[in-house]
Amino acid sequence: MGSLNFRGSKQDSNGWKKAAKVNCVVLSVMSVALLACTIAALSHDAQHALFFYDGDCGGKNVASVNLALHLLINIVSTLV
Structure with a gap:
């Protein structure tokens, strides 16, 4: 009979380790x-x-820079 593995498979544990390293x-x-x-x-x-x-x-250039900086902030905060 097979036993239950409450810790998950070995592949699952590698996934969170990679995410933690990133x-x-x-x-x-x-x-x-x-x-x-x-x-x-x-x-x-x-x-x-x-x-x-x-x-x-x-000017439109300032609006573009403002948008790009806000997107960069959102991307970085999402990654962290």
Whole structure:
């Protein structure tokens, strides 16, 4: 008679291990990127603003950059 395996099969355990490794890599890369942005912002002259993008507020280009940045934030937060 076969016994029940409550821990799942060996293949199932490999799936979550791979996902955990991917999450750790994404989290590490994002942490380094955010730390670099923080260092760049703090090391910049306090008398002048640090601009990521400079352009006409009514222009289509600014709207595209804004959309792209929001999508990037959503993708990264979903991955983490």
